[in-house]
Amino acid sequence: DAGITQSPRHKVTETGTPVTLRCHQTENHRYMYWYRQDPGHGLRLIHYSYGVKDTDKGEVSDGYSVSRSKTEDFLLTLESATSSQTSVYFCAISGLKERGTDTQYFGPGTRLTVL
Amino acid sequence: DQQVKQNSPSLSVQEGRISILNCDYTNSMFDYFLWYKKYPAEGPTFLISISSIKDKNEDGRFTVFLNKSAKHLSLHIVPSQPGDSAVYFCAASALRGAQKLVFGQGTRLTINP
Numbered sequence: 001d002a003g004i005t006q007s008p009r010h011k012v013t014e015t016g017t018p019v020t021l022r023c024h025q026t027e028n029h030r031y032m033y034w035y036r037q038d039p040g041h042g043l044r045l046i047h048y049s050y051g052v053k054d055t056d057k058g059e060v061s062d063g064y065s066v067s068r069s070k071t072e073d074f075l076l077t078l079e080s081a082t083s084s085q086t087s088v089y090f091c092a093i094s095g096l097k098e099r100g101t102d103t104q105y106f107g108p109g110t111r112l113t114v115l
Numbered sequence: 116d117q118q119v120k121q122n123s124p125s126l127s128v129q130e131g132r133i134s135i136l137n138c139d140y141t142n143s144m145f146d147y148f149l150w151y152k153k154y155p156a157e158g159p160t161f162l163i164s165i166s167s168i169k170d171k172n173e174d175g176r177f178t179v180f181l182n183k184s185a186k187h188l189s190l191h192i193v194p195s196q197p198g199d200s201a202v203y204f205c206a207a208s209a210l211r212g213a214q215k216l217v218f219g220q221g222t223r224l225t226i227n228p
Contacts, residue, residue, distance in 0.1 A: 004158075031214050042119075042204055042218035043159070050214065058215060090158050094214060103149065104216060106158035 003027050004107035006091050012113045019078040021110050023091030025071075031094040032074040033058075033104060034066060036087040043090065049074055081114040088112075118142045119207050121219035129227050134192040136222050138205035141186065145207035149216070150179060150190045153202045162203075163190070192224075200226045 003026030013019050023032060031050055035043040035058075045058030047066040055066050063085060065077045078085055088111050092104040120139045128134045138148075146167035151159035165172040165179045165188070172179050178191045192199055202223050206216040 033214075033216075035218075040220055042121075042220045043206075043216075044218070045215055048215065059217075092158075103161050103164060104214075105161060106151075108158050109156070 004091060004093055004105065006089075006107040006110050008110060009108065010111045012115065013081050014115050015082060016080050019081050019112065019114075021076045021089055021091075021112070023074045023076070023107060025074075025093045027093060027095065027105075028071060029093040029095035030071075031104075032068065033092040033094075034064070034074065034076045035090045035092065035106075036060065036085075037090060037109075038087050046076065046089075078112075081112075083114050086112060086114045116141075117220075118145075119205060119217050119219040121203075121205060121222050123222050124220070125223040125225070127225045127227060128195050130197060131194045134190075134195045134199065134224055134226070136190040136192075136203050136205075136224065138188045138190075138219050139186060140188075140207050142207070142209075142217075143186070144209045145217075147208050148179070148181060148188050149206045149208075150177075151204045151206060151218075152199075153204065153221070159204060195226045197226050197228065200224060 005024045007022045033048040034046040037043045044060045049055045049068040067075045091107040094104045149164040150162040152162050153159045163177045181188045202221045204221045205219045
């Protein structure tokens with residue numbers, strides 16, 4: 001298994017509070033991603049990073065921000081949590097391209113409930 | 116706009132038989148496809164991939180077929196085993212894109228003894 005950890009693994013918070021989720025990798029991979037998984041939608045990309053301090057938006061970025069100050073850490077922040085952000089959040093990493101392709105490896109997930 | 120679709124939310128197969136999971140895509144820029152397997156309370160695990168220069172890729176019991184003209188791919192599992200019971204996601208990306216994967220909704224596969 002790729003060395004990816006997520007913290008916390010579970011969190012319950014109230015509407016309007018800020019929340020930060022952390023993804024930590026020990027693989028020294030260049031790329032890191034945040035996805036959310038919801039029933040009927042599969043996994044949807046929130047934000048991704050292609051290097052330290054280099055980030056870009058994904059498909060469902062509204063209400064989320066990210067930061068990457070070190071290769072190994074990628075933080076996802078909900079500035080003011082809403083009930084629609086109740087979801088399971090997955091971090092993923094990918095590194096060197098193999099034959100010009102890219103395989104992403106996923107962390108164990110964080111289950112976030114916004115009341 | 117669902118660019119990657121898995122139209123079967125669930126599939127039930129008898130142990131030892133073949134499981135066939137299907138996936139359709141609409142974006143002709145996609146040229147790399149992956150299948151992930153997911154158990155409850157765990158992250159998705161990479162299973163097998165295929166690039167658009169191929170129409171078949173095999174890894175043990177798992178084979179992925181790609182039909183570019185139909186924008187369709189399928190995952191075959193032979194023989195199916197109880198441990199294969201999981202949710203399977205197909206995903207697609209453009210090789211020259213920004214490393215962004217687009218996932219289908221997933222298919223829950225149940226292998227019955």
